[in-house]
Amino acid sequence: MEPLSKREAEIAELFAWGASKKEVADQLCISYRTVQNHSRNIYEKTGCSKVNELSAWWFCHRFHIPMSLSPLLRKSVAVFLLSIYLLGSFNDLSDHRRVRSSGRIVSRSVRYLRRNNDYKTFVA
Secondary structure (H helix, E strand, C coil): CCCCCHHHHHHHHHHHCCCCHHHHHHHHCCCHHHHHHHHHHHHHHHCCCCHHHHHHHHHHHHCCCCCCCCHHHHHHHHHHHHHHHHHHHHHHHHHHCEEEECCEEEEHHHHHHHHCCCHHHHHC
């Protein structure tokens, strides 16, 4: 298999993340026709025929996941990577959650300050 050029790898990555040909052309400041030519070369070099296949190919090559894995093992790896991503996202949102307390919605940090009698100094 012939390796992708630097520009083809850049375009393949944008396709893998869901960008359209027009979006790629706008983002890289190149013409739509140039993106079409590069995408044709990318599909020939990778052996892919659809953008979904190209996306799977790119992620497997990017994270060094062999394409020869069994479907069950591939799904397990995908679930593992997704869980890591979701746990990171959940931890980012945990500080912004609101909980119901005595009929009102109060943020967790305010409840903590009230419980420790630091709320009055915080507001003043």
